[in-house]
Amino acid sequence: MSNTNNRSESQGSQRSSQIPQSSRKTQSPQKSHDSQQSQQSQESRRPRPMEVLREARAQLAELTGMTAETVSSFERTEEGWSLEVEVLELERVPDTMSLMGSYQVELDSEGQLTGYRRVRRYERGRADSRGGR
Template sequence: MADLDPSEHTIDELRDELESIDDPDTLEAIRESESENENRTGALDAIDERLDAVEDDDDDDDASGSSDADGTDVSGNVSAGIVEVRNHVRDAAADLIGRPLDSIVEIERDGDGDDWRALVEIVERRSVPDTQDILGRYAIQLDGGGTITGYRRLDRYRRGDTRRDEEPSQAL
């Protein structure tokens, strides 16, 4: 899979493709290709995360499980923190939904603590003045590692609708 062209994939697709690559040299070549062409922060982060995981696997071949201090659970799966989830949502939301991201309203772990949920606002139609922009509010579901597993639009409204800011999110 040395001829993987990162520019042909969305960031989520690239993350999926990278999971099957265990060779650090191949990952370095993919990173260099991304840096020279698209230079997307989210793609570079995904490649770096995979490189770190591959290098950690090489270092920890004889370890049996790991502690929670390094962000991994007992089975060895990497558990994303809130900052990683926020960065991934920021990088992927506009690509996923196909419209510009306006803001990330909230991020929280779900009830059992394994998965994440993010609430974002997407600009669905720009207007002049911008208080008349139409925004869509979307819920994005992520697994424990920070990979997006689903999304849905919850609502549409004008940016100037101040009632929206006064209501807590009950939709997640």
């Protein structure tokens, strides 16, 4: 029986000596987990390019009341994003005579529209005169 008591005591001392090790083990993964969560939250705040495109079109359409049809250029800038969006300004029949507008759209790093301006206006059926220069 004294053997059994010794085993219990030695197991108890092994358990107590293991506690600091196991708590150290849980602290390391916890710190790692916290840094992963921090990175994920930073990434979750930064929208993906396709989300930026969709959101920019939706915001521009809401502000102007016109249909944003396509995005003809898209780039990341120091301040956020810069896009050129083609908008249907005046629908005509036949469709090739509809008036289109090309808008420069600026967004912040979170994908929120900060400004826009029309850079040109053209008929849908016309070739781009800028391409010949």
